[in-house]
Amino acid sequence: MTATADSHAGGEVGQARLRKEDARLIAGRTRWTDNMSLPGMMHMAILRSPLAHARINRIDASEARSMSGVEAVVTGADVADDQGSLPCAWPITEDMKSPNAPSLAVDEVNFAGEAVAVVVARSAAEAHDALEAIDVDYEDLPVVLDMSSAMTEGSDLVHPDLGTNASATWVFDSAEAGTGGSADEALAGAEVTIHRTFRQQRLIPAFMEPRSILVDPTGEQTTMWSATQVPHILRLMLAMTTGVDEHKIRVIAPDVGGGFGGKLQVTPEEVITFLVARKLGKPVKYTESRSESFTSAHHGRDQIQKLSLAADRNGTVTGLKVELLADMGAYLRLVTPGVPILGAFMFNAIYKIPAYHFSCTNVFTNKVPTDAYRGAGRPEATFAIERMMDELAAELGMDPLEVRERNWIKHDEFPYTTVSTLTYDSGNYEAATARARELFGYDALRAEQAERRRRGDTVQLGIGVSTFTEMCGLAPSRVLGALSYGAGGWEHGAVRMLPTGKVEVITGSSPHGQGHETAWSQIVADRLGVGFDDVEVLHGDTQSSHKGLDTYGSRSLTVGAMAVVQAADKVIAKARKIAAHMMECAEGDVEFSGGRFTVRGTDTSTSIQEIALAVFAAHDLPDGVEPSLDSEATFDPENFSFPHGTHLCATEVDTETGRVRLRSYVAVDDVGNVVNPMIVEGQVQGGLAQGIAQALFEEAVYDETGTLTSGTLADYLVPSAADLPSFTTDRTETPSTTNALGVKGVGEAGTIASTPAVVNSVVDAVRHMGVRDIEMPCTPMRVWRAIHGGAQ
Template identity: 75%
Template sequence: MTATAEPEVGRARLRKEDARLITGRTTWTDNVQLTGLLHMAVLRSPMAHARIRGIDVTQAVAMPGVLVVLTGEDLAAEQGSLPCAWPITEDMKAPPAPALAVDQVNFAGEAVAVVIADNAYRAVDALAAIDVDYDELPVVLDMNQALAEDADLVHPDLGTNKSATWVFDSADAGSGGDVEQAIADAEVVLERTFRQQRLIPAFMEPRSVVCDPSNDMFTVTSATQIPHILRWMLSAVLGIAEHKIRVIAPDVGGGFGGKLQVTPEEVLCVLAARRMGRPVKWTESRTESMLCAHHGRDQIQKITLSARRDGTVTGLKVELLADMGAYLRLVTPGIPILGAFMYNAIYKFPSYRFVCTNVFTNKVPTDAYRGAGRPEATFAIERMMDELAAELGVDPMKLRQQNWIKHEEFPFTTVAGLTYDSGNYEAATARALELFGYDALRAEQAERRASKDPVQLGIGISTYTEMCGLAPSRILGALRYAAGGWEHASIRMLPTGKVEVITGTSPHGQGHETVWSQIVADRLGVPFEDVEVLHGDTASSHKGMDSYGSRSLAVGGTALVRAADKVLAKARTLAAHMMECDEGDVDFTAGQFSVRGTGTSRALGDVVLAAHVAHDLPDGMEPGMDADATFDPDNFSYPHGTHLCAAEVDTQTGQVKIRSYVAVDDVGTVVNPLIVDGQVHGGIAQGIAQALFEEAVHDEDGTLTTATLADYLVPSAADLPSFTTARTATPATSNPLGVKGVGEAGTIASTPAVVNGIIDAVRHLGVSDIEMPCTPERVWRAVRGSSDGGSTAPEAAGGLGSIDAQGGQS
């Protein structure tokens, strides 16, 4: 065992997992092949709201290769109800959520029957032979209409379309003043309404599940972000003893929150495998994924901001409507609540009130999507700061500087009750302004305005912070979330000196294998290559809370450090025993224990071997050198940054071109700069996508008309500028690594930066808002002052158009 020459933490290592991921020569769930494997295909409702009068499967079961066709009625006694782990209020209304609809469908794409066949083609072929008799019900799509007194109801049994109302008020909480008073006393009051359009997570690998019922065990392999939670929930939903379920999340190709779910198809695969006594696989098509996997965002935000004429903000009131879709999935109701603590952002608001109303509609459920509640909050406040600057006629950056928390004021307890541990908004902003060439761009903007250039230039600012590193378990409990937020790690020291690391986090593209290896290599003084990271199998990684909310490094990485420290502590005792000295005289550097002031030393590997063979251990010491640690954070982590976007708006066509984009992020200590850059680049792209390109659109019948990638426009590198990224580093004080989380930062920051840039380019033409996505047509109509600029109709993308929901599985 040799020591590493330079520190691993901070090194831009290429990712050790990439070769297998990029070539696809790995265990993607759909690559799993088992003897006797059967295939499942799912028939989906073409109706958004209907009673099921009957389902005739006679023809389908007679088709070649078909073993069985199951309906909701067949499974009613055993399928349970899909879990919702976040009942946000005591009186929250939640409908039963069957995996397979029994007598009513509530969104287009809901599963109504499954075919189990001997190959995937025959399973899909048989779907067309199933005859479902529907009785159409009125469709509820618009949240405001859903809350009207005489509204049609998604779930008549609930008596309302309102699921819950959740309130935070700083006056009640004692964290600030009364916002109504602040508004009444204000010199300036601004009120704006923003729409967070519905988005589709669009992970690269479609969802896939295999359930193998052999060996007296249900082994469920799934393209999921949450193997541990899934195991627990499958047990709860189906009444199968938890120790008889093993969940494997093999290599998983992206999630963005879209695989933070317990899906109907996972439940159905287990039920089908149990019934058939043979393994069953289901893999979705892209259209099926877009139609049925949960969506994100979909909120209407009414924001009232009060301020003094000198620019000092005095109050912020947020009134949200959040579209749940037809059911409450795993954390559906809590997503907008994750934003509740972030609307005040980096600013010193003295009073704050947040009210969120969760609403049922006949659409696919919403749930976690990259940032989950925090991008929406950041968008609203950053748009409002630009609106206030315009109202007061001051520079929008100066207005922000006037109101933000100064670096010397940390730790700072906000009006929402969070304590930001560290940050330096001045430093990140100064760096961003310098890289961007702010003053020169402002000068060019003035020139273009003066010359009435058809292409106008705008500068978009977004400063942000976020609460991530989810999460202190006590806070989750106080928010009525059903689980904890701790994380676990184990280190197994093998007799040859190699190291196995087991993590409870579940990477799906982030690069944990590389980063965890870097941390352990530094901590234990072993070569990077000598570390193997195991994850995503409940049989080897028995404990964990999985990956989401930019938590893996801040929480799971800390557990790893603690486990490594335990290994070293035990090794130090044994080394002292081996070298016949006092433990206090033992130093450890670069993988070597040595007796201070002598030439005597032992390599960690020798100590590990001694522990393994156990021939001569101190009295009472157990053999082996393995260690476990579980870490529950005291606080969230709060990355922050300043993003600047120069947007060119072609006033003749409405097309927006991003000319330059600068992101300066402070994510605390950086373990691997290459991976952080990758996260920032991807995050910015995803946030720009919300600003300019993506929207899940339903027609008046509730059919999703953007159910292919020809209609739902995910941008590629060809549509985006080259980003300029840089960092400042203010280490977190809440964890020993000083890390803050970076998975969601880019997405949170970039959407308002782009929209602020567009508005800034055309504000002098009388435009103060454009609904997202800012399509060429919407921008053109806004510039022309046309009243229909906020149309929510999908534009001609030239795509494939409306997809028959029933055909979505092919």
């Protein structure tokens, strides 16, 4: 890429360092959970319900129990007293309805794929063989799949004991909150109104490494290795769910092969493996297959979004009303109910919208539970508002960039408090848009588009715009508290100087591919003035990293690295005291730079490594100073960070077949200061691929019986490099003012921005043929039908 802002002053931060962890991750010769084996280890396999909703009348496992190598067969009835209810940490309203959520179904299954029984055997093959010998007598119950019909009077119920399929309704109204006017009044008096309903299809996170769990109960503590994003949350929730004392549980997330939010969960599989291993007193391992992953690991998105936008004739938005139905699936998992609520703060996006109303009703269906998936609520919101801005532009005959500029927050208006209560600290939408426009060749493509339309080309050109922002760095604990979330949003870090001058960094943010080891090393190397290779970053083990809130919501750098920075600063402060003592001067006369403490105005100096050795020896420390050069810190952000950017997408739509070809894609992102531009580039590129996948390719499809028909990677179309163009990426750098690093987070930006850019582009290509919307994913058949009429 042609970065305009890669300047760095000779330090580590800003350099495109190759990632320390890549050799082992790419070769796979590392500590994936499934690579591990313990003496006497048993293998577990899970029998899953083939039915979406059924009563379990009887389970006959007698034949399975007698099969070769089988150690045990465990059913829900066997663990009914121990398994508790899987946790939901986000009760969004006081009267939210939440069903009991067993890890192993006891007398009812509520989605196809729900765990019904497990076999533990000496080998994985024997465990799978025995699964086939378990006979379950199911009695069909009515299946609820469609959210809209689930909300009608007299609908069949997923959980009859709750008396409704609605879990909760969450409302925000700017008139009531005092942050703006009434959206209904704005709509009633508007010169122009736009009404649209969009469908956020259900997606499957499709992380590369399937989930895998190994539990060793043979010790004072029970140790669990799990391919999880959240080892710290998992430990706490295991204790709270099963009643086993927290200090008797150790959780390790070894190297983890991706997650995208899909491993931000406390899963039935983890609880079952934990209970079964403890019951047997033997180590037990479970690794899911891809098909199991698709039918049991949580899904993402799945909303129906009804939007009404009010504007005046010159394109100024005067109000926005958003009504959502959000599919919870069969149960509320860890943050299921809160995901659509995160979107509530993002529908107003980068715009100054004077009146805003948001309501969301969470609905139960007999499907896999939904939960966080890369962006979690924010892609859904961004998609809808960016589609609406294009629709407004089309309605008024204006250029979509012009409509956006008329409404967005100008760079000299920051900090800006939005109608949905957030305060954006910084941003420069003008700069990012100008750069994107230039790289894209916007005017030339508009001219080509007009020419193709004029001559009736069978291949039409579309231009899609997405100017987005997002809230990153989850999160200020007080904000989470106000939203009824069950935990805070701080992060922990520690820095330990070893006697030889090497450094151990401990972070509570548990990576699953992001490159923490590299980025944290760069930051600490600069801070302490030590070598990049002299820093080791430890993570993902509740024994070494005893405190943390883990990795999601683009929080690692903005929150996790900030904790490490603060710990490093405490180490420096302590070392300064010792340096002054060693050099026999006042502490105020000691300067620290490049790893050396110098007596101001002299050439007397000592290095931080020399101090580390002196502290180890502890022969001559100042009074009251402990012999340790370690420190820890916990950072709780004051505010979110707000990355933004302008993405432009050109597509060619074959009007004879409906096929969409991505012709070019420009992404100009502003993620604040950049620690490692190569890592940022990787996040942007991967995020684009994932967001484009929602626009064009991926969809979790259920048939009328509640069977997932997109249950394999042959049916659930994850695009590869062969399906994507070379992206043109660039950055503007407007530092965040909410953290000392000036960083904003980049993990979700590409995913959030790209979906509307692509769909806007496809609609733009065929708008002159009467098309106003195309449901995602924009498959060739859907596009062709939109052009040529007929039911979609």
